[in-house]
Amino acid sequence: MAGKDLERSKEAEGFEHEFESGLAVISQDKIGDPGLAPHRVRMTDKSPKHAKNAERQVAVLFLLSVVGSFFALWAYVAFPITEDLSTVRANNLWLGLGMTLSLLGIGIGAVHWAKTLMPDFEVSEARHQTRGSEDVRAAAVEIVKLADQESGFSRRKLIRRTMYGALALFPLPALVVFGDLGPVVGDSLRHTMWKKGTRLTKDPTGIPIKASDVTLGSVFHVIPEGLAEMHEHKLEEKAKAAVLLVRLNQEDLKEDESKKGWSYDGIVAYSKICTHVGCPVALYEQHTHHLLCPCHQSTFDVTEHCKVVFGPASRPLPQLPISVDAEGYLIAQSDFLEPVGPSFWER
Amino acid sequence: MSLRRRLNGSRRSPLAATIVIAAGLLFSGGGFAVATSVVESNVATAYTADQIAEGKKLFLSNCASCHGLNSEGTKAGPSLIGVGAASVDFQVGSGRMPGQGSGPQLPKKTVQFTEEQIGLMAAYVASLAPGPAIPDDKYLEATGDAAHGGELFRINCAMCHNAVGAGGALTEGKYAPVLKGVSAKHTYEAMITGPQNMPVFNDSNLTPTDKQDIITYLAYMDENESAGGYALASLGPVAEGLFVWIFGLGGIIGITVWLAAKSN
Numbered sequence: 001m002a003g004k005d006l007e008r009s010k011e012a013e014g015f016e017h018e019f020e021s022g023l024a025v026i027s028q029d030k031i032g033d034p035g036l037a038p039h040r041v042r043m044t045d046k047s048p049k050h051a052k053n054a055e056r057q058v059a060v061l062f063l064l065s066v067v068g069s070f071f072a073l074w075a076y077v078a079f080p081i082t083e084d085l086s087t088v089r090a091n092n093l094w095l096g097l098g099m100t101l102s103l104l105g106i107g108i109g110a111v112h113w114a115k116t117l118m119p120d121f122e123v124s125e126a127r128h129q130t131r132g133s134e135d136v137r138a139a140a141v142e143i144v145k146l147a148d149q150e151s152g153f154s155r156r157k158l159i160r161r162t163m164y165g166a167l168a169l170f171p172l173p174a175l176v177v178f179g180d181l182g183p184v185v186g187d188s189l190r191h192t193m194w195k196k197g198t199r200l201t202k203d204p205t206g207i208p209i210k211a212s213d214v215t216l217g218s219v220f221h222v223i224p225e226g227l228a229e230m231h232e233h234k235l236e237e238k239a240k241a242a243v244l245l246v247r248l249n250q251e252d253l254k255e256d257e258s259k260k261g262w263s264y265d266g267i268v269a270y271s272k273i274c275t276h277v278g279c280p281v282a283l284y285e286q287h288t289h290h291l292l293c294p295c296h297q298s299t300f301d302v303t304e305h306c307k308v309v310f311g312p313a314s315r316p317l318p319q320l321p322i323s324v325d326a327e328g329y330l331i332a333q334s335d336f337l338e339p340v341g342p343s344f345w346e347r
Numbered sequence: 348m349s350l351r352r353r354l355n356g357s358r359r360s361p362l363a364a365t366i367v368i369a370a371g372l373l374f375s376g377g378g379f380a381v382a383t384s385v386v387e388s389n390v391a392t393a394y395t396a397d398q399i400a401e402g403k404k405l406f407l408s409n410c411a412s413c414h415g416l417n418s419e420g421t422k423a424g425p426s427l428i429g430v431g432a433a434s435v436d437f438q439v440g441s442g443r444m445p446g447q448g449s450g451p452q453l454p455k456k457t458v459q460f461t462e463e464q465i466g467l468m469a470a471y472v473a474s475l476a477p478g479p480a481i482p483d484d485k486y487l488e489a490t491g492d493a494a495h496g497g498e499l500f501r502i503n504c505a506m507c508h509n510a511v512g513a514g515g516a517l518t519e520g521k522y523a524p525v526l527k528g529v530s531a532k533h534t535y536e537a538m539i540t541g542p543q544n545m546p547v548f549n550d551s552n553l554t555p556t557d558k559q560d561i562i563t564y565l566a567y568m569d570e571n572e573s574a575g576g577y578a579l580a581s582l583g584p585v586a587e588g589l590f591v592w593i594f595g596l597g598g599i600i601g602i603t604v605w606l607a608a609k610s611n
Binding site (some may be wrong): 040042043044085086088089092093111115116120202203204209210213215216217218219220221246280282283284285286287288290292294297299310 | 498499502503506507515517518521523541543544545546547548549551552571572573574575576605606609610611
């Protein structure tokens with residue numbers, strides 16, 4: 001062994017010498033072939049008493065599995081899930097424990113059997129090359145040549161080229177058909193249910209909100225009028241149109257000249273859909289006027305058109321321009337003037 | 348014939364219509380009066396002049412250093428004019444006031460005053476200007492609609508307080524407190540007054556019945572165990588993920604080591 005090691009390290013040195021200027025790191029103390037550990041005879045091979053014990057242990061494990069199966073069956077009947085939700089707990093617990101015992105009993109039993117009682121000797125299998133022998137390779141080439149000769153693939157140019165054409169074009173109809181399978185997105189990402197005159201209503205009841213209801217420091221979770229009564233596509237529409245309504249002191253608002261008319265008496269409405277990845281931003285702090293997104297902690301300043309003050313969001317929350325109608329209810333002046341929610345390709 | 352006439356007569360006394368209309372007016376008018384008095388946070392809760400004077404004494408010796416001698420507020424504490432009896436009852440009754448030192452948020456601590464003293468201070472603050480009153484007992488019983496309360500809770504409260512009221516973090520050291528074990532009265536008062544950074548949920552946003560439903564939902568969550576087994580403080584993915592990392596992966600590693608180990 002020692003002589004062999006020495007040879008190897010010499011070899012390594014020579015290697016290093018050749019590539020001295022390179023970046024290759026040649027390990028000086030690389031791990032050699034540890035060889036096979038000496039065979040250790042198991043207790044179960046030495047003593048029939050131990051072998052008998054191991055046999056009993058395996059049998060007990062398999063019997064435990066049988067008990068587990070019956071227990072799971074019994075538990076399913078004994079702890080039914082009823083109208084009372086708390087029954088789910090006992091049902092899941094006992095059914096699950098029974099099935100665990102039933103599966104683990106088989107698994108552990110089988111492994112224990114293999115480890116203690118099945119033949120125990122070391123086997124070494126030499127690796128062989130993945131490359132086939134020369135004969136096999138020659139035979140394979142012969143087969144391809146013969147097939148080409150018999151089919152006339154190389155000889156008959158017309159057939160070959162028309163076949164290439166047919167193969168290239170056959171996926172086309174499928175591509176066109178698959179393209180039309182899903183819903184056509186169209187401009188649905190750019191518009192929401194809000195339009196001129198839509199009343200702001202409470203989520204989930206759909207009761208319209210009067211400007212006088214929104215007292216200082218209040219937060220209203222708002223959906224557009226008509227959404228509460230929808231049946232189809234209700235969630236899709238809500239996911240785009242959800243709005244948060246807040247009233248601040250007028251002097252706290254720092255509004256752009258161009259957006260001065262978008263608020264009403266200190267009441268401002270912003271899209272609740274985060275511009276980062278679309279979580280509902282609704283953690284409003286009354287005194288800091290910060291809106292926090294629970295997913296990635298993007299923070300928006302409500303006093304300054306919800307500009308981003310912290311976190312990964314890159315755009316302010318879109319503002320819904322609002323006003324009041326003749327009866328004093330809050331209404332939208334128009335839809336959002338930009339797409340709500342996270343960025344998308346053509347935005 | 349005579350029977351029929353008598354029947355007719357007994358059915359329609361000439362006074363019947365008048366009585367029905369009068370009763371209708373009385374009921375709707377009375378009902379409206381009750382409803383509006385609730386919505387307007389019943390300003391006219393009766394406190395005697397003595398109570399107010401006693402309350403003022405307590406206020407001057409315990410609160411005025413931060414809130415000002417006339418409750419007008421100072422740099423250390425906000426004005427209390429118009430915050431109402433409900434604010435005092437919540438802040439002092441939960442031990443948050445009087446505050447000890449400043450920080451991002453005043454924590455809940457041992458209550459410093461007796462029920463009676465809190466009532467007197469509330470009377471004084473309520474006498475300064477109209478504000479939210481201490482809620483009526485009938486809205487504090489957990490006998491409402493827990494399912495509706497749960498829906499309202501998820502829309503209005505869960506983003507900060509967690510879906511089952513386990514609380515959560517806000518910005519810069521502020522947090523939404525745990526709601527387990529908070530009394531119905533304090534829950535109601537927090538909704539109408541908006542303590543610290545919590546927004547206000549006035550009676551036109553969540554009606555008193557809505558608030559009662561929310562209280563019912565929280566009481567239901569308090570009283571019933573989680574249907575899914577041990578909830579790990581209901582903190583969600585962090586606690587659950589840690590559990591799986593330690594015990595799930597630990598178990599798998601243990602089994603792998605046993606599989607590869609040679610038998611004795």
